[in-house]
Amino acid sequence: MNAIPVKGDVAALWQWCLDIARRRRQGLRPVDADLPLSWSRAQGYALQHGWDDEARTLFALFKPLLDRHGDDAAWTIGQLGQSLDGCIATHRGDSCFVNGPEGLVHLHRLRALCDAVIVGASTVCLDNPQLTTRRVPGDNPTRVVLDPSLRVPAGARVFTDGQAPTLLVCDVAHRARAELRLGAAHVVALPRHAALGHRLSLAEVVGALRARGLRLLFVEGGGVTVSAFVQQHCLDRLHLIVAPVVIGAGHPGLQVRRSDAMGDALRPPARTFALGGDVLWDLALSKPPRPVSD
Ligand SMILES: NC(=O)c1ccc[n+]([C@@H]2O[C@H](COP(=O)([O-])OP(=O)(O)OC[C@H]3O[C@@H](n4cnc5c(N)ncnc54)[C@H](OP(=O)(O)O)[C@@H]3O)[C@@H](O)[C@H]2O)c1
Structure with missing residues (x-):
């Protein structure tokens, strides 16, 4: 390793x-x-x-x-810092910290290399994160919050601290209220789809971000959001950082469709890296990049 x-x-x-x-x-x-x-x-x-x-x-x-x-296409990488028993936070939502300091530096490096960092509504409600690159040199990415029902408080730091642009992705039904709150330029309004369990299509989210010039997308969490990207085949790569800690019945990490037989299980090409006392699993979920044109 x-x-x-x-x-x-x-x-x-x-x-x-x-x-x-x-x-x-x-x-x-x-x-x-x-x-x-x-x-x-x-x-x-x-x-x-x-x-x-x-x-x-x-x-x-x-x-x-x-x-x-x-490469002009959008590309997505996710991360989850998890315990040995597959949790990313305690049942109360405490995730500070699952991983060691090297894991935090890695997280901030991923933010710095990508154009946008995407999080789910629960992460903003529970953590009130800044999603900046303050632990490493590098520019802050655009922050993207998936909040279909507008349940994230308007006073959340990502909407008020001015450290980087923030986009709110919501259901079209809430467009007017979201635009009143943040201004039209900061709102991406999309339909929810019955075929996707009344969730947003993440291909449509990725497409809307691509249309705004955001191509390299970092899906930071939490587990529901990263799992949805995997389930909808919208994640190209995943960094799973496993810490030697057992949380017990906390917020789950990766949750994908059930396999009846081991032959049906998702078994992506994988590499491992030591990250302090944690182990980073680098999982290739998609085909390698297409050849680059001059
Ligand atoms: N250890 C780590 O790496 C890490 C990273 C990030 C967060 N966390 C922790 O994780 C916990 C929160 O994670 P979580 O898994 O419970 O939730 P989450 O992924 O942060 O947020 C889930 C919510 O985001 C919205 N959402 C996500 N994908 C969507 C889609 N395709 N369509 C529509 N809405 C979508 C939904 O909001 P609605 O419910 O409103 O529909 C969904 O319930 C917190 O405790 C946080 O501290 C840990």
Whole structure:
């Protein structure tokens, strides 16, 4: 298993990762081959000589995100920090903290590399999170709250702290009230679908964000939201970070359709990385990226 570092060459490599993210947002070509990171259409990014093992490990972990360069399609990555018994918070909703400090740094790095961070209504109600990159260098992503019934308080930090733009995704039935609260530019109103258990279509959510220029999407939680993305086949990759703790009957993490036989079970290609005392499972839920055009 590889160890994820926090110091040394990693600080320098992280600046390159941010540079790649910025260039991607601006639609610029990947870096040229004479720089410390090279790029080719066939292989995507590669590290040149001279980086230490820790930096190489960090690069290996983030390469699937970095290689989204030049691809116009939306791409989604989720994360869940969970206990050994599959919980992401206690039954009262306390999730501070399931994972160790390295897991929090990783979370903030994912925010910094992505264009938008998506959370469900319950996470905002229970945690009142900021969803910023304050633990690492890097820009804050646009914050997206899935709140079909407008039950998240108007005073939640994501709507009031001004640290980054926030979009509210709600049912079309609540469009007028949502626009009155936040302004039309901050509201995405979509129908709920009976065929999806009267939930929003996450393909429609992803499409609406893509139309606003948000292509690399980070689904931060909680379990209901990440599970819905998996169930609706809208998640390309998932980082499951397992901590050696047992919570007992808390908020569940990943909940997908029941398998009758092991042959029916979801068994995605997986890699593991040590994250302090936790283990990060990097699960590839979709096919590899399409070839990038010049
Ligand atoms: N450990 C971690 O990694 C982590 C990460 C994030 C949060 N958390 C914790 O997780 C807990 C909350 O998680 P949770 O799983 O209970 O809830 P959640 O995923 O935060 O929010 C679920 C709610 O979001 C809305 N939603 C999500 N997907 C939707 C869809 N496709 N269509 C319509 N609405 C959708 C629904 O709101 P309505 O009910 O209004 O329809 C749904 O009930 C908190 O305790 C938080 O601290 C832990």
